[in-house]
Amino acid sequence: MSSERESDRIAAVIVAAGSSRRMQGINKTWAILGGKPLLAHSISAFEQSGLVDDIVLVLAQDALAEGARLCEQEGWEHIRALVPGGARRRDSVLAGLTALSPIPSYVFIHDGARPFVTAALIEQGLAAARRHGAAVAAVPVKDTIKRAGPDGLVLETLDRATLWAVQTPQVFAYNLILGAHRTIDPAWDATDDAALAERAGHPVALFMGAYENIKITTPADLLIAEATLRRLIEQRLNAWHSCP
Secondary structure (H helix, E strand, C coil): CCHHHHHCCEEEEEEECCCCHHHCCCCHHHCEECCEEHHHHHHHHHHCCCCCCEEEEEECHHHHHHHHHHHHHHCCCCEEEEEECCCCHHHHHHHHHHHCCCCCCEEEEEECCCCCCCHHHHHHHHHHHHHHCEEEEEEECCCCCEEECCCCCEEEECCHHHCEEEEEEEEEEHHHHHHHHHHCCCCCCCCCHHHHHHHCCCCCEEEECCCCCCCCCCHHHHHHHHHHHHHHHHHHHHHHHHCC
């Protein structure tokens, strides 16, 4: 293990406190994927990465007991706290950040509804955050994107070569992102943590995410996730069988 790894304390805040409004009555946090709750896949990736020392899990108030049971059942060793989320994602992330103890050098912020985060993404994100202070997973946009006015008429066609779809994990120097949360107008409902860092004047780097790293927001996304999981399992089995 490198001295750099030993000198840093790395944490992760996994946010799963949303209301699942678009899931047609399904609570996506506890939707079953591959025999486990969706949330378990995200947590396991950070638990098993070998890079993360502490994990704080942010859940809806009425899901805390179920979350505690899941942690006990899975035997995760790096969970340090389960905390209730707030009215907005921004509030939930801040609750997770302030629950971290001891204070880490770097912190991952990840959506619990992204079950396909990998060890490679975690490693790449941490490396980018160490270089730049703030880094987010993203993938190049495939579709042509148009900007429209309130009347639905096209104002312009954007240059696709410069557009990226942002994902999580997003990784930050801890003091940088905590400071951004605390100093940027609390009334501003940021759609992601990188936006807070940007508004606070901090450069944010992109690192290559993965198109499979989808966020589950609708029942259709859950069907896509099930198909993706089957494909990934088949790829691993094929790779295992091809080993000499």
